[in-house]
Amino acid sequence: xxxxxxxxxxxxxxxxxxxxxxxxxxxxxxxxxxxxxxxxxxxxxxxxxxxxxxxxxxxxxxxxxxxxxxxxxxxxxxxxxxxxxxxxxxxxxxxxxxxxxxxxxxxxxxxxxxxxxxxxxxxxxxxxxxxxxxxxxxxxxxxxxxxxxxxxxxxxxxxxxxxxxxxxxxxxxxxxxxxxxxxxxxxxxxxxxxxxxxxxxxxxxxxxxxxxxxxxxxxxxxxxxxxxxxxxxxxxxxxxxxxxxxxxxxxxxxxxxxxxxxxxxxxxxxxxxxxxxxxxxxxxxxxxxxxxxx
Amino acid sequence: xxxxxxxxxxxxxxxxxxxxxxxxxxxxxxxxxxxxxxxxxxxxxxxxxxxxxxxxxxxxxxxxxxxxxxxxxxxxxxxxxxxxxxxxxxxxxxxxxxxxxxxxxxxxxxxxxxxxxxxxxxxxxxxxxxxxxxxxxxxxxxxxxxxxxxxxxxxxxxxxxxxxxxxxxxxxxxxxxxxxxxxxxxxxxxxxxxxxxxxxxxxxxxxxxxxxxxxxxxxxxxxxxxxxxxxxxxxxxxxxxxxxxxxxxxxxxxxxxxxxxxxxxxxxxxxxxxxxxxxxxxxxxxxxxxxxxxxxxxxxxxxxxxxxxxxxxxxxxxxxxxxxxxxxxxxxxxxxxxxxxxxxxxxxxxxxxxxxxxxxxxxxxxxxxxxxxxxxxxxxxxxxxxxxxxxxxxxxxxxxxxxxxxxxxxxxxxxxxxxxxxxxxxxxxxxxxx
Numbered sequence: 001x002x003x004x005x006x007x008x009x010x011x012x013x014x015x016x017x018x019x020x021x022x023x024x025x026x027x028x029x030x031x032x033x034x035x036x037x038x039x040x041x042x043x044x045x046x047x048x049x050x051x052x053x054x055x056x057x058x059x060x061x062x063x064x065x066x067x068x069x070x071x072x073x074x075x076x077x078x079x080x081x082x083x084x085x086x087x088x089x090x091x092x093x094x095x096x097x098x099x100x101x102x103x104x105x106x107x108x109x110x111x112x113x114x115x116x117x118x119x120x121x122x123x124x125x126x127x128x129x130x131x132x133x134x135x136x137x138x139x140x141x142x143x144x145x146x147x148x149x150x151x152x153x154x155x156x157x158x159x160x161x162x163x164x165x166x167x168x169x170x171x172x173x174x175x176x177x178x179x180x181x182x183x184x185x186x187x188x189x190x191x192x193x194x195x196x197x198x199x200x201x202x203x204x205x206x207x208x209x210x211x212x213x214x215x216x217x218x219x220x221x222x223x224x225x226x227x228x229x230x231x232x233x234x235x236x237x238x239x240x241x242x243x244x245x246x247x248x249x250x251x252x253x254x255x256x257x258x259x260x261x262x263x264x265x266x267x268x269x270x271x272x273x274x275x276x277x278x279x280x281x282x283x284x285x286x287x288x289x290x291x292x293x294x
Numbered sequence: 295x296x297x298x299x300x301x302x303x304x305x306x307x308x309x310x311x312x313x314x315x316x317x318x319x320x321x322x323x324x325x326x327x328x329x330x331x332x333x334x335x336x337x338x339x340x341x342x343x344x345x346x347x348x349x350x351x352x353x354x355x356x357x358x359x360x361x362x363x364x365x366x367x368x369x370x371x372x373x374x375x376x377x378x379x380x381x382x383x384x385x386x387x388x389x390x391x392x393x394x395x396x397x398x399x400x401x402x403x404x405x406x407x408x409x410x411x412x413x414x415x416x417x418x419x420x421x422x423x424x425x426x427x428x429x430x431x432x433x434x435x436x437x438x439x440x441x442x443x444x445x446x447x448x449x450x451x452x453x454x455x456x457x458x459x460x461x462x463x464x465x466x467x468x469x470x471x472x473x474x475x476x477x478x479x480x481x482x483x484x485x486x487x488x489x490x491x492x493x494x495x496x497x498x499x500x501x502x503x504x505x506x507x508x509x510x511x512x513x514x515x516x517x518x519x520x521x522x523x524x525x526x527x528x529x530x531x532x533x534x535x536x537x538x539x540x541x542x543x544x545x546x547x548x549x550x551x552x553x554x555x556x557x558x559x560x561x562x563x564x565x566x567x568x569x570x571x572x573x574x575x576x577x578x579x580x581x582x583x584x585x586x587x588x589x590x591x592x593x594x595x596x597x598x599x600x601x602x603x604x605x606x607x608x609x610x611x612x613x614x615x616x617x618x619x620x621x622x623x624x625x626x627x628x629x630x631x632x633x634x635x636x637x638x639x640x641x642x643x644x645x646x647x648x649x650x651x652x653x654x655x656x657x658x659x660x661x662x663x664x665x666x667x668x669x670x671x672x673x674x675x676x677x678x679x680x681x682x683x684x685x686x687x688x689x690x691x692x693x694x695x696x697x698x699x700x701x702x703x704x705x706x707x708x709x710x711x712x713x714x715x716x717x718x719x720x721x722x723x724x725x726x727x728x
Contacts, residue, residue, distance in 0.1 A: 046717060047391025048371050048598075132540035152693065236535045239478055239689040242682055255362035256678045258387075260369045 041265035046258070057265035066243040067266060073156060073231070073245050077224035081160050085220065086213060088164070089171030093209075094201055096176040107176070110169030118166065122233030125162045126150070130237050150238050155231065162230045167223075171216055178212040179205060214285045218278045225274045246270050316409060317346075317612055318400055325602045326351040327609060330360050331379035331594070333429070335626035339619040343612050350605045352377075361678075367599070368393050376600035377610055381592045382417035382428070383482055386498065387675040389420040394595045396423035397607035409615045414633040416670035418593045421501065426595030427614040429623070431631040432553035432588040433664040434490050436576045437560065439567070440652060442471070442548040451577045454518055461527045464548060472541065474549045475531035476519060478692065479685030481677075482589050487519075487551070488512045489587025489671070491579055496710075498672035499728035502721045503714065505674070507707035509727070513700065514579070520699030530688055539563040551576055553589035554660040558628040561650050569652045575663040586666035591633070624657075631660050676713050683709040 016023070044053045061067050092110060096103050113121065127133050129150040136149060150158065182205060190200045228247040231240055235248075242252035250270065254263035329336075329352055340352045355375070357363055361384065367373035368391070380388055388394055398406065406415055406424050418426040438450065446467050451457035461473040477483050488495055493511035497504045506512075522528045531538060531547075541547045543564035550556065560571060578584050594614060596606040613619050615634040623629045624644050631637070645657040674680055687702045687709075696702060714722050 045369060047368050047393060049391070127536065130535075131537045132544075133536060152689065237532065237537060239532060239685055239692075241686055241689070252682070255365055256682070258365055258369075258678070260365075 037264045037268060040261050041268055043261045045261045050261070053261075057262050058269070060262070061266055061269055066241075067246070067249060067269075070243040070246045070249045073159070074225045074227060076156050077159065077163065077227060078221055081163055082217060082220045082224060084160075085164055085168050085171055086216060088168050089175050089216070090206065090209065090213075092168065092172035093175035093179055094205075096172065097179050100180065107173060111173050112169065113166045114170035116166070118229035119233060121162060121166055122230040125158070125165075125230070126234050126237050129154075129158055129234075150234065152238055152240065155234055155238065155240065155244075158234065159227070159230050163223075163227070167220070171220075174212055174216060175209060178209055182208050210285075214281065217285075218281055221277055221281065222274055225270065225277070316401075316405060316615065318608065320347055320349055320605060320608055322349075322602060322604050324349040324351075325605050326353055327377060327600070327602055327605050328353045328355065328375035329377035329379070329594070329609075330355050330357055330364070330375045331377075332356055332358050332360070333379065333592075333623070333627045333629065336623075338622035338626045339613055342616075342618045342622060343609060346612070347605075347608065350609060352609060364388075364393070372599055374597040374599040376597060376602060376606040377426075378595050378597050379429075379592050380426075380595055381590060382432070382588070383485075383590075383673045384677050385417055385426075385593055385595065386420065386672045387677055388595065389425050390675040393598055394425035395598050395600065395603055396425060397596050397603065397610070398424045400604055400607045401611060406611075409611070409636065410634055413668060413670040416672065417591075418595065420498070420672070426593045427610045428591070428593045428633045429614045430555055430591050430629040431633045431660075431664045431667075432486070432555060432591030433586050433631060433660060433667055434486055434551060434576050434589050435554045435556070435573050435660055435663050436549065436551055437556065437571055437573050438549040439545060439547075439570045440572050441570045442545060448548070450572075450574055452581050454577045454579050457577045458518070458522055458527070461522060465527050470546070472529060472531070472547045474528050474551065475533075475538075475541075475547055476523070476528065476551075477533040478530045478688050479681065480533055481681040481684045483551070484516075484684065485673075486553070486587050486589035488515045489669070490576055490585060491515050491587075492583075492585045492669075494669075494671045494727055496671070496674050497727050502723050502728075503674060503719055504723050504727045505707065505711060505714070506725055506727050507710070508704050513703060516700045516703045520702075523699045530692065543567055545570070551589075553591060554631050554663060555590060555629060557630050557648075557651070557656055557660070561628075568650050571651050572654055573651060573656050573659055575659070575666060584666055585668070586663050587669075588667060630657055631664050633664070637661075674710065674714065675719070676710070676717060679713045680706075680710050683713070 041057050042052060042054060043050045044056070045051075096107055099106070128135065131137075131148055131150070134149055137146075140146070140149065186204055186208075187200050190204050195203070226247050227245050228251070231244050231248060232251075234240065235244070240248075242256070243249040246266070247270070250263045250266045253259045253266065327350065331354060334356075336354050336356075340354055344351060360378075361380075364374060364378060364380075368388075374393065378388075378393070403422070403424060406427075410418075410428055414428045414431075415424065417428055418424055436451075442448070442464075443450070446464055448460045448464060449456065451460055457474075464471065464473040485495060488511070491511055491514070493509060495505075495507045495509075495512050523530060531541075538547075542550065542560065543566045545567060550560075552559075554573075557573065560567070575584065575586060594610040596603050596610060600606050614632065615636050617636055617639045620632050620634060620637050621640050621644070623632060624640070641657065641661060645655050645661075647653045648656050684702075684706055687696065687705055690696050691699060691702060696705070711722070711724060
């Protein structure tokens, strides 16, 4: 009996030894900060002075219209930018597939914007849409429009342009790599059955892209919920409220208004909401797959 | 000849003990202190300082505007440098929440007053304790483009009525250009112009915060700007971005009201406009009683996290009052006006013609403007909240959600009172000033 126990302990010790590098990093970089964030969110704070307030920060968030208003832009991106980008990504991926060998240059070209940090892209695009430097100004004035391009009202559409520019190539690239992993036999079989190329693409290959599409959808949904860099940079040229997006509101609450603990509570709510949205997508998507298999 | 020599020698001998009293000896162990500051080329002053105080080394770090970093260190309870540069408008918040420690242990209050003047020292003092020393002045000045003034036959305004008249004339003559664009946001500017007219909107005295945005004088200032903005004579503009600098560089904006330090900003951000700008003291409501206020300017404070406050105190005092340092700050950091009373000692040698301003001796003009400031008031300890509240209200006005510009003032006051309450300030007195 005791021998077995000893063996067991020994083997699990070994396992933990192998796990240690991960566990240390995971514990100190993920679990501990989350725990600290939760603890912080239960305090009131002014400078170095802190006092326990329980769930007061959370009840305040639920009564804070600004926090909920800040979800307008992420929701817009979730409902417009994400589907548009996935559709564009699929189209480009199919185009990539038709030129597997010679298309490397174009794949690189489409991928390039993704390698530019969001803050830099935001800065450059804000200049492209600015009053005094915009190369679009003369173009627009050809069509009789001479007003400002960058206004508070046009920011969501400009965000759409920037984010599509940044991530569509990357999305297409991921989808392309899934496409070339599909066994050639499927397409050949369909071809023998008399399917046209577009039919093969839509009826055979597209359904097989479902899994990467779900993954991409979830990543982009998370990205939309946490959008920060681009509106932050545009905010230098047009007044955007500090609660323009949830992350901007959290940032300004903590670092410019000195409400660190309130910001911590908002961060946790945002994380929970993002989790719920991702889980919901995953559940409904996998349910559909299961339904189909039955 | 000999007689003058003796007199000079005597004067020197007499003045030595007085100056020595300004800069006490350092009694501690050799040490290194750290400083965060965004003034450029501060190292020249530091070099001079280390010659006089070889036992104190100063490590200077420039993180740009470091409030976010400082707020984080403060909330964490450690990590602030020994010396922190803070704008006067933010200083009360830091003093109030315990970010600084008093330095009047090493130099008495009277000496501080002698070196910086009572009103300037007010930005570094709370409840009788001195926490730092003021560096540069933010005396408001009126910057204008001589080329545009000549072209359109405009006159430099002496009163605010003149200002409005010239603005209307200019809008008619050149509807695409801007006479003056008040900032969209930037509470310092709006508070500064109220101060310039000789009143306050808030203050601190004897442990109480006073809030009175809607006093008749402050209302008069907002009514004045409101009228010009409502009728479309001038437009509020977003400041500090590339579009704004371009408008100054290319001559689409004719005038700017800003702190005197803006002379340097213009030089670096609007280089093509060299020779076109001039500067004068700002217009007044009553020209027989000219007055000025401040817009910006920073002090250097000793933080609560400092392990060697004595060395830090000696340094901030030397940095901001010794003529050797002030000379460096003027020459290398390009600060036009320092607030120390000892600045006068080097004024003659630095007051030279400035080609960017068409040969004008701007130091003289700005020093005069600076000396029109005879009051100080402590800003509320919620500056960034006060600032963002105003930005939102101004944007609401631009978006058409507020009809009358002057209505912003009471709304702003209400927001500020609510935030003071939220942060637990029960010692707030509303509707009056001390």
